[in-house]
Amino acid sequence: MQGTGAAPTFISTTQNAQFNYTQTFETGTNVQAGLGTNNNYTNNSFFLYNPYVAFLLNFQVIQPLLRNGWFFANRAPLMIARRNLQQSQANFVAEVNNNVLQAVAQYWTVVEARGNLDVARSTMDAAEVTYKRDKRALELGALPPLDIYRSESQVASRRVQVIQNEYALKQSEDALRLTIGADQDPYFEALDLELTEKPDPEGELRTIDTSTALQLALTKRPEFDAARAALANDQTRIRLAHNHLLPELDLTGAYGSNGLGGTQFNGLGQKITSSSVNQLFGFNYPTYYAQLSLSLPLKNRAAKAEMGTALVSRRTDLYTERQIREQVTLDVSNAVHELEQAKLSIAAGKDALDLAKKTLAAEQRKYDLGSETIFFVLEAQTELASAQLALLQAEVNYQLAVAGVDHATRELLDPYRVQIAELTH
Numbered sequence: 001m002q003g004t005g006a007a008p009t010f011i012s013t014t015q016n017a018q019f020n021y022t023q024t025f026e027t028g029t030n031v032q033a034g035l036g037t038n039n040n041y042t043n044n045s046f047f048l049y050n051p052y053v054a055f056l057l058n059f060q061v062i063q064p065l066l067r068n069g070w071f072f073a074n075r076a077p078l079m080i081a082r083r084n085l086q087q088s089q090a091n092f093v094a095e096v097n098n099n100v101l102q103a104v105a106q107y108w109t110v111v112e113a114r115g116n117l118d119v120a121r122s123t124m125d126a127a128e129v130t131y132k133r134d135k136r137a138l139e140l141g142a143l144p145p146l147d148i149y150r151s152e153s154q155v156a157s158r159r160v161q162v163i164q165n166e167y168a169l170k171q172s173e174d175a176l177r178l179t180i181g182a183d184q185d186p187y188f189e190a191l192d193l194e195l196t197e198k199p200d201p202e203g204e205l206r207t208i209d210t211s212t213a214l215q216l217a218l219t220k221r222p223e224f225d226a227a228r229a230a231l232a233n234d235q236t237r238i239r240l241a242h243n244h245l246l247p248e249l250d251l252t253g254a255y256g257s258n259g260l261g262g263t264q265f266n267g268l269g270q271k272i273t274s275s276s277v278n279q280l281f282g283f284n285y286p287t288y289y290a291q292l293s294l295s296l297p298l299k300n301r302a303a304k305a306e307m308g309t310a311l312v313s314r315r316t317d318l319y320t321e322r323q324i325r326e327q328v329t330l331d332v333s334n335a336v337h338e339l340e341q342a343k344l345s346i347a348a349g350k351d352a353l354d355l356a357k358k359t360l361a362a363e364q365r366k367y368d369l370g371s372e373t374i375f376f377v378l379e380a381q382t383e384l385a386s387a388q389l390a391l392l393q394a395e396v397n398y399q400l401a402v403a404g405v406d407h408a409t410r411e412l413l414d415p416y417r418v419q420i421a422e423l424t425h
Contacts, residue, residue: 015039028069030062057281058256066246076240083229083236090226093420097222100418101407106176108396108403111199113169115392120165123385124158127378131155134374147374154378199395205343206402213332213409220410221328227321234314241307248295255288257281328408335404342398349391356380356387 020034038054063069131151138148173193177183182191218224259278360380366372406412413419 012042013040024074026071026074028064028074032058032060032062034058052260055259056256057258058254060252060254063251065249065251067243067248069249073240073243076236079236080233083233087226087229087233089420090222090229093222094226096418096420097407097410097412100412100416101403103176103179104403104412104416105400106172106179107195107197108199108399110169110172110176110193111195111197111399112392112396113165113172114195115199115396116389117162117165117169119385119388119392120158120161122388123381124155124162126381127151127154127158130374130377130381150378151374154381197399199392199399201346201395201398205346205398206339206405208336208339208405210333210336213336213405214329216409216411217328217332218325221408222410223324223328224321227317227324230317231314231321234310234317237310238307238314241303241310244303244306245300247297248293250293251290252293253288253290255286257283258285258287331408332405335401335408338397339401339405342394342401345394346391346398349387349394353384353387353391356384360384 016036016038018034018036020032022030022032024030034057036056040052040054064073068074131148131154134148134151138145174183176193177189182188259281360377360383363372363376363380367374367377403412406415
């Protein structure tokens, strides 16, 4: 097609263009299509076509039959990613459940601290009343001078308790602000906390048995959803590693069409033009082939390592799932027991408080009649304060036990209207 031209200087210009398309489907089928063009011009007169244009259109399909073939091997990464998303969502719900329990516990800590402060102030007021009365009796000569020190010391010690409870309340309020994020803004941090829920339970006390609570926990706790997603991913990775251990058996088919056109001159010097595009899409000069290739690796260490990692991960997640089950069972059992204990403590605390009030009234009456000293009145005031604190602690423990049962059964978010939005895709 070419020889030595007569032109003193050889000039050749080539322009190339290539367009390719590749797509892999869920079955592992890889489809490739390409269109290439080659536009050439030269001043050499011995070229048959000058200028000439060459086109090449080719199609190729590769279908893996064993490794990386068919639906599972290609859908597995997407399945694993979706389960990872489910696992992350479940872990997030569990974290929110824990954080709400922490906020509730901190709230009741503030309630208890305020109750302790109220009791301390009431006992200090009672001690001051007693001291003023003894001081008046001392001035009238009805009380020996040495007996005034007992009531005066009680006023001083109870004032110390008030101061300690005041700063304990400030610390618990700061901790609550930190927990709920109220310390981020100086305006909200300066506001007083308004506690709307009281420690004394309203209505009938809650009752739940361990088996019912455990069944709810096994059904609704998000930790089990995360564990199940992890185990499902482990099983998918094991199947995928099995697939990667298979030999490579690929079926390939290809088809191509060629076209060549340009300008040429016949023996009479007439100009003749032919179209390479017509030849290309006329499929008059096709090339095609099909092949079946088999690759047998002697040692596929990467796939074996993948299999080992998947097996170890499944064993680890099995132990994790068992540990979660045992921990949830223990949490439910402890929460139910604490609830029962708090209910009994409330009943006993109310009886103790009633008896302490009666004892204080009786000792005060005896003191007024002169049959007993001030010591027994002050002791009765202390016992009354202890009974009030015990009942307050029992009521707070009951509220914490209710929150603990709700947390253990994953029902803590509903009473506080905590909703977790679904992710949008």
